[in-house]
Amino acid sequence: MSESIKIFAPATVANVSCGFDIFGLAVDNPGDEVILTKRNDNKIVIKEITGDEGKLTYDPEKNTVSVPILRYLDKIQNKTGFDIILNKKMPLGSGLGSSSASSVAGVFAANELLNNPLEISDLLPFSMEGERIACGAAHADNVAPALLGGFVIIRSYEPLDFIKINTPDELYVSIVHPDLEVNTKDARIILRQEAILKKIIAQTGNVAGMVAGLMSSNYGLIGRSMTDYLVEPNRAILIPYFNEVKQAALETGALGASISGAGPSIFAFSQGKEMADKVGQAMKAVFTAANINTNLFVSGVNQNGPRILD
Amino acid sequence: MSESIKIFAPATVANVSCGFDIFGLAVDNPGDEVILTKRNDNKIVIKEITGDEGKLTYDPEKNTVSVPILRYLDKIQNKTGFDIILNKKMPLGSGLGSSSASSVAGVFAANELLNNPLEISDLLPFSMEGERIACGAAHADNVAPALLGGFVIIRSYEPLDFIKINTPDELYVSIVHPDLEVNTKDARIILRQEAILKKIIAQTGNVAGMVAGLMSSNYGLIGRSMTDYLVEPNRAILIPYFNEVKQAALETGALGASISGAGPSIFAFSQGKEMADKVGQAMKAVFTAANINTNLFVSGVNQNGPRILD
Structure with a gap:
């Protein structure tokens, strides 16, 4: 052993x-x-x-x-x-x-x-x-x-x-991490504890659509399901240039984009690595233009979790 | 023509x-x-x-x-x-x-x-x-x-x-309709317009679980996902014996049970027609004991929608 x-x-x-x-x-x-x-x-x-x-x-x-x-x-x-x-x-x-x-x-x-x-x-x-x-x-x-x-x-x-x-084989993730720290504890506190029923219905519809889209490799459905009515509107305020970065991802051809966890990283889904690379570059460019340093990561979905190195 | x-x-x-x-x-x-x-x-x-x-x-x-x-x-x-x-x-x-x-x-x-x-x-x-x-x-x-x-x-x-x-091949639905009228307009009005975040998380978890369970024929997951935190607690008040009927379904072996639409019909999911028949009888028996007339329907999932007769 x-x-x-x-x-x-x-x-x-x-x-x-x-x-x-x-x-x-x-x-x-x-x-x-x-x-x-x-x-x-x-x-x-x-x-x-x-x-x-x-x-x-x-x-x-x-x-x-x-x-x-x-x-x-x-x-x-x-x-x-x-x-x-x-x-x-x-x-x-x-x-x-x-x-x-x-x-x-x-x-x-x-x-x-x-x-x-x-x-x-x-x-x-x-x-x-x-x-x-x-x-x-x-x-x-x-x-x-x-x-x-x-x-x-x-x-x-x-x-x-x-x-x-x-998840679909061609699903790729572009993540841009701006060099800004947002404390996760703080980010949870600004969540509104209440949401109106109409938003809950829209949110649950998207949750169901996301699961169905992933399980049936329906890229369009995955993208259409990527609106968060409950949390993103509040958390986005904490992340400078969030709306511009998301817009850049969508205009380049991403399926959808949102905050990764509590942020400030922003992720996008794309179909295919080539598109995911382009999308990542477009997202990064928004921060670069604002003189904010970033890390960019483009990756498929990791299917295995932890692995032994060496 | x-x-x-x-x-x-x-x-x-x-x-x-x-x-x-x-x-x-x-x-x-x-x-x-x-x-x-x-x-x-x-x-x-x-x-x-x-x-x-x-x-x-x-x-x-x-x-x-x-x-x-x-x-x-x-x-x-x-x-x-x-x-x-x-x-x-x-x-x-x-x-x-x-x-x-x-x-x-x-x-x-x-x-x-x-x-x-x-x-x-x-x-x-x-x-x-x-x-x-x-x-x-x-x-x-x-x-x-x-x-x-x-x-x-x-x-x-x-x-x-x-x-x-x-949906899974063996998914059957038992529906018991008690001879009581609940107006759908009224039933919607008593819904609470607000829900706390914790309930929303639990609800979205179940929505995701239901879709994943149906699409992967995971009967256990379908059943575990059948808790409604938002609406059932309010609407159940309008339906006499709801809790007893649901309990009878679960004790008989249903995957789960809830209100059909705005009620007063109550449905249960079961694996297999034999179980669905038993579950339906158990649900009906609760109303019968209370001298309430019922219709009982047991059916698979209709995959075709409308059809031409004759």
């Missing part, structure tokens, strides 16, 4: 336009890396964190990688100790599920090193504890696709019930 | 638990019959209505069969006149899409007699005008499945966008 393992876990787009707190999908790029090594004692030690500009804590009771591992070890009643190295390969507070990728990579690595006592899907509740630490609530819409890959519906939180559904 | 035609159009279950105003499905039984005969002049005349206990109007500008035909003829700029006979084969005000079945049968018959100048799906807006007359709003969640058959998602009303999705 191996004593050390290096795991990649993917970035994720949560909400996916109309699916606030219930939809999420994984992408191939970017993602985080965690290296886990067994210790001779039963301590959990965070040895090194790179790529975080010094922002993340080394306290194992507060770090998004170690907390899920601690809860996992409690559950399986195992006292193995680990050294943890976390290489952040994506921006923090970006709306790309940065904390989820770290949480998933850590607990997936631990389960692998202990010879998989739990099924992968059973790791979800532990990974969600990392989310609770990062953003104050145990959401699953980033964690579940980071763990399972693909497009995931979180049907219910109590009890937890999630389903991975098929 | 034929001068007369007799058309059956099916009853429908709208809302289907979590899909208020966006989900509807057609059943094989009951349904309405319309006989349409060309006239030598350009008048629309309602010759006879049976099975309505004298409740429906013979005024062509106000009747749910003739109004869609009038709008349809305007649209295609055709001045053919018709005699209309309507045989109501299902209870009025029952939550089974009684007015939709009549509307659909009429306009479908006219289109057939005129050699189908419009596609069937293009008949929807005219049929919806029959709904506007019957219940004050032009809903599509009964009309669309009555016209297209199957399970239909109304993704959007403005613009109108609807999708028929596949």
